[in-house]
Amino acid sequence: MKSETSPKDQLYQTAAKLFYQHGYRAVGVDTIAAESGISKMTLYRHYPSKDDLIIAYLKESDDDFWRYFESSTRNAPTPYEKLLAFFQGLQEYVTTPACYGCPFLNIASEYPEADYPGHQVALEHKQRVRTRFTRLAKDAGAAKPAMLADQLVLLMDGAYMSTRMFESDNPARHVAAAARALLDSAIGN
Amino acid sequence: MKSETSPKDQLYQTAAKLFYQHGYRAVGVDTIAAESGISKMTLYRHYPSKDDLIIAYLKESDDDFWRYFESSTRNAPTPYEKLLAFFQGLQEYVTTPACYGCPFLNIASEYPEADYPGHQVALEHKQRVRTRFTRLAKDAGAAKPAMLADQLVLLMDGAYMSTRMFESDNPARHVAAAARALLDSAIGN
DNA sequence: ATGGTACGATACAGATCTGTATCGTTAGTA
DNA sequence: TACTAACGATACAGATCTGTATCGTACCAT
Numbered sequence: 001m002k003s004e005t006s007p008k009d010q011l012y013q014t015a016a017k018l019f020y021q022h023g024y025r026a027v028g029v030d031t032i033a034a035e036s037g038i039s040k041m042t043l044y045r046h047y048p049s050k051d052d053l054i055i056a057y058l059k060e061s062d063d064d065f066w067r068y069f070e071s072s073t074r075n076a077p078t079p080y081e082k083l084l085a086f087f088q089g090l091q092e093y094v095t096t097p098a099c100y101g102c103p104f105l106n107i108a109s110e111y112p113e114a115d116y117p118g119h120q121v122a123l124e125h126k127q128r129v130r131t132r133f134t135r136l137a138k139d140a141g142a143a144k145p146a147m148l149a150d151q152l153v154l155l156m157d158g159a160y161m162s163t164r165m166f167e168s169d170n171p172a173r174h175v176a177a178a179a180r181a182l183l184d185s186a187i188g189n
Numbered sequence: 190m191k192s193e194t195s196p197k198d199q200l201y202q203t204a205a206k207l208f209y210q211h212g213y214r215a216v217g218v219d220t221i222a223a224e225s226g227i228s229k230m231t232l233y234r235h236y237p238s239k240d241d242l243i244i245a246y247l248k249e250s251d252d253d254f255w256r257y258f259e260s261s262t263r264n265a266p267t268p269y270e271k272l273l274a275f276f277q278g279l280q281e282y283v284t285t286p287a288c289y290g291c292p293f294l295n296i297a298s299e300y301p302e303a304d305y306p307g308h309q310v311a312l313e314h315k316q317r318v319r320t321r322f323t324r325l326a327k328d329a330g331a332a333k334p335a336m337l338a339d340q341l342v343l344l345m346d347g348a349y350m351s352t353r354m355f356e357s358d359n360p361a362r363h364v365a366a367a368a369r370a371l372l373d374s375a376i377g378n
Numbered sequence: 379a380t381g382g383t384a385c386g387a388t389a390c391a392g393a394t395c396t397g398t399a400t401c402g403t404t405a406g407t408a
Numbered sequence: 409t410a411c412t413a414a415c416g417a418t419a420c421a422g423a424t425c426t427g428t429a430t431c432g433t434a435c436c437a438t
Contacts, residue, residue, distance in 0.1 A: 007385070023299060025214045028425060039386045044427065100301065108354040109298035110212060112289065123354060130360065150360035151367035154347030161346045165297040165312060171319065171339035178340035181374035182367060196415070217395060228416045233397065 007038045008046045016057050020100050024110050058121045061103040079139035087179035094163040094172040101164030141187050148186040155179055196227045197235045205246050209289050213299050247310045250292040268328035276368035283352040283361040290353030330376050337375040344368055
């Protein structure tokens with residue numbers, strides 16, 4: 001059957017969960033090893049350093065994000081509705097206990113130095129989102145698509161951070177309505 | 190003249206700068222002592238622990254925020270214009286190299302556990318901002334003032350995080366326009 | 379059967395961090 | 409002048425962290 005998860009997968013899943021919930025600096029390799037039931041030596045056999053494990057997690061999070069982005073917007077017929085659908089899905093996610101914010105914002109907070117490798121990965125991710133938003137905003141007929149995209153990025157990141165901060169009564173519950181207001185204001189329909 | 194800064198002040202100013210720029214976990218007490226030119230023993234004579242120093246910084250940051258809030262909105266004649274003025278000033282600040290994000294969002298990222306004292310201080314700060322926004326939104330005639338306030342909080346926090354992440358070409362340069370759009374949409378004038 | 383590969387367990391090196399203990403010095407004050 | 413309070417310098421205790429070294433074992437393919 002070969003359905004057993006490999007030690008590397010086991011390690012990765014545990015690290016991903018701990019990094020996301022508790023932060024990158026707060027989680028040590030000993031904790032990851034103990035929690036996953038995999039030896040620390042095996043960890044270092046698969047990942048040369050803790051930073052490599054962090055980078056692997058960030059790259060996978062980027063893939064996850066785009067997988068979700070595609071699936072949440074696929075059924076929306078227009079660019080306008082695609083953006084709305086994304087923010088509707090985002091709102092549902094960030095008002096869920098499973099959400100601990102944004103892995104990329106979290107790494108940027110913990111490692112603000114621009115030359116840290118993880119910071120670079122995060123920055124590139126946000127730039128791709130910005131580019132994608134800009135394209136959709138343009139196709140939706142916005143007069144200033146780059147400006148609208150930036151405004152939507154602020155909303156998205158604000159929602160992620162609210163979720164990391166608030167346990168209940170989260171301001172992010174209004175992110176979809178806010179996105180709609182910005183879209184309507186920028187498109188003018 | 191007695192104008193010399195006291196060792197405690199020297200210590201505090203150095204710690205504030207380092208915490209804000211590099212993060213709380215990344216900055217150790219030895220670094221603070223060395224950078225300030227004050228002995229580590231003197232640090233612990235004034236602050237029982239590093240956490241106490243962090244809390245002192247957060248409380249002072251809260252005061253700073255409200256001082257700025259009052260000064261930036263004082264000359265605006267209406268609640269609507271007060272909110273616009275705040276976001277205009279925020280935009281100017283976050284597009285400046287002196288800005289390293291929001292001390293409260295930063296602490297929430299680095300210490301996500303809700304029972305960490307610093308997290309509590311941060312949460313209370315954000316709640317006060319939310320309350321203040323709600324009051325102004327209500328006085329400005331918004332149909333759903335709490336919702337508008339939440340949307341503005343998302344924008345504000347998104348702008349802070351963008352600044353921590355981006356060095357140039359910062360999406361936060363459009364935060365004032367976004368706030369205006371949300372206000373106009375919610376008030377309907 | 380045998381050899382290679384992956385993993386577990388453990389100990390450890392070396393760095394770093396928070397916080398304390400000790401002692402010397404300096405400055406202000408009665 | 410002598411006392412006191414604050415500070416500096418240094419060493420250190422104890423914990424924690426990343427990463428490595430070593431050795432034993434289990435499994436798998438030839």
